[in-house]
Amino acid sequence: MLIRCPSCLCKSRIAASEQLSNETRRTYNQCLNFNCGVTFTQLTSLEKIIRSPSQGSHPPDSTKQPELCLNPNQMDLLVGEPMPCIG
Numbered sequence: 787m788l789i790r791c792p793s794c795l796c797k798s799r800i801a802a803s804e805q806l807s808n809e810t811r812r813t814y815n816q817c818l819n820f821n822c823g824v825t826f827t828q829l830t831s832l833e834k835i836i837r838s839p840s841q842g843s844h845p846p847d848s849t850k851q852p853e854l855c856l857n858p859n860q861m862d863l864l865v866g867e868p869m870p871c872i873g
């Protein structure tokens with residue numbers, strides 16, 4: 787996800803984030819432009835569900851989607867707590 791600096795409109799990076807609720811996450815961003823360097827926060831929130839699961843929600847199957855399952859070395863700061871998996 788590209789997040790532009792609000793000051794110079796260059797790319798920024800997400801340095802850290804925190805989950806505020808199941809629907810909202812705050813990211814701490816830093817502009818990559820050395821001549822700017824603005825830091826700022828941004829909120830990412832669920833707006834609405836476009837399509838609900840046809841048969842209800844179920845945890846991911848670790849044999850089919852291991853990347854979605856518990857991994858203590860996971861470095862993706864945008865992903866919240868890993869889900870417990872089946873399988």
Ligand SMILES: [Zn+2]
Binds near residue numbers: 818822823
């Ligand atoms: Zn900037």
